Amino acid sequence: MKDTKKSAQLGSSAAERILQAASELFYEEGIRAVGVDTIVERAEVAKMSLYKNFGSKDELVAAYLRARDERWRAWFEDAVERRAGSPKDKLLAVFDAYGEWMERESPRGCAFINAFAELADPAHPAREVAWEQKGWMLRYLAKLAFDAGAEEPEELAERMFVLLEGATVAGAMRTVEDPLRKAKETAASLVEDL
Numbered sequence: 001m002k003d004t005k006k007s008a009q010l011g012s013s014a015a016e017r018i019l020q021a022a023s024e025l026f027y028e029e030g031i032r033a034v035g036v037d038t039i040v041e042r043a044e045v046a047k048m049s050l051y052k053n054f055g056s057k058d059e060l061v062a063a064y065l066r067a068r069d070e071r072w073r074a075w076f077e078d079a080v081e082r083r084a085g086s087p088k089d090k091l092l093a094v095f096d097a098y099g100e101w102m103e104r105e106s107p108r109g110c111a112f113i114n115a116f117a118e119l120a121d122p123a124h125p126a127r128e129v130a131w132e133q134k135g136w137m138l139r140y141l142a143k144l145a146f147d148a149g150a151e152e153p154e155e156l157a158e159r160m161f162v163l164l165e166g167a168t169v170a171g172a173m174r175t176v177e178d179p180l181r182k183a184k185e186t187a188a189s190l191v192e193d194l
Helices: 002-009 013-029 036-043 047-054 057-083 087-105 111-118 125-147 153-173 179-191
Strands: none
Touching (some): 013 057, 036 047, 036 057, 057 125, 087 153, 087 179
16 A cells, blocks of 8 residues: 555655655765755755655655666566567576666666665665565566576576676676676576576
8 A cells, every 4th residue: 555655646746856856866875875955955845745745764765766676677678678589598688788777877886785785774664675676686587597498497596696786786896897798608607508
């Protein structure tokens, strides 16, 4: 019920401006570094509008991640489909799609990993959103692995997930040159016999 309420609230222009401003600020500067006053100033709304539409900063953080996840999933599935024909090719296309997204949308790394790391409270509503996003990615990889004929699709999905997430962190930290290409090469050895 909470998600339906949040979706309906986003129809108002004040809510949309708040979410847009918060999304930019949270990603660019960090969740804990950005206060409510900064968000409402950027959104050009009264502080009461933020609380009326989202209830709290914590709920606004969760809404930011939900909106990013929705946009990510739609874009990502389409990007993988555009890049590959066979199910086996799709397993490797995820690395190229990740790379494109990271370059365009996430130069500071994965918003979900960043949020999870910043928000130590296990009861924070945004941690659940981040957890679900990563669960979706694992399920998506397992589906691709199953479609490609993997004998143990969940195991292959977990290995691919570790490669993707590790490469994403290494890329954001600039610790390894071209980490997604290297991860894709490693993944190719996992899928070559499917």
